[in-house]
Amino acid sequence: MDQDSRAVCEQLNRALVDSGLSQAAFATALGTSASRFSTYRSGRTRPTAQFFLRAGRIADALHAAREYRIMTAPATATAIRGAGDDDWAWRMLLQGRDHLRLLLRRHDGSEAAWEAAPASTGRADFDTLLAVLTAHEFEAAGEEPPEWSRTDALAEPWIPEHPFLEREEIIAQTPEYLAQANIFVPARDLVTA
Secondary structure, three states, X not given: OOHHHHHHHHHHHHHHHHHXXXXXXXXXXXXXXXXXXXXXXXXXXXXXXXXXXXXXXXXHHHHHHHHXXXXXXXXXXXXXXXXXXXXXXXXXXXXXXXXXXXXXXXXXXXXXXXXXXXXXXXXXXXXXXXXXXXXXXHHHOOOOOOHHHOOOOOOOOEOOOOOOOOHHHHHHOOOHHHHOOOEOOOHHHHOOO
């Protein structure tokens, strides 16, 4: 293996460690398979320059987010998946969204932590909602949403039960960007203190 190829392998191995994720989770975050990423790390296959740079940028951002205890898309999906009930899952989702807002306001590259594609939350409705909220926050900040956040609408409407509102009221009070994804949640339920 030539010197440059060896350096690429070393940098990818360092990026994996810095990301704090398993090889499979980091591969998912980068939009590839664990087996394909393994071939890049070993030098059997050469990644594109774009992939190589993206791996380093995302690994650095994930590392920084972990140090500052800021949720990332993978961490948010993991928290939702581990939630004991829907109320806690919603809290984790909104906390992750709020952390994304914080990173987007910083304009220092740390928002790359949210370019990392998450694994599934275990539920299609929460997967879609996480993607839609992420895309919305990037767009609201004038930034290009990550590729993983471009998702199809749910096949069936998702209208979570509400303690105070009837179905028609929930639908009427849902922001358009959520309704387009076939998700119906009143705007006020997305507000955090």
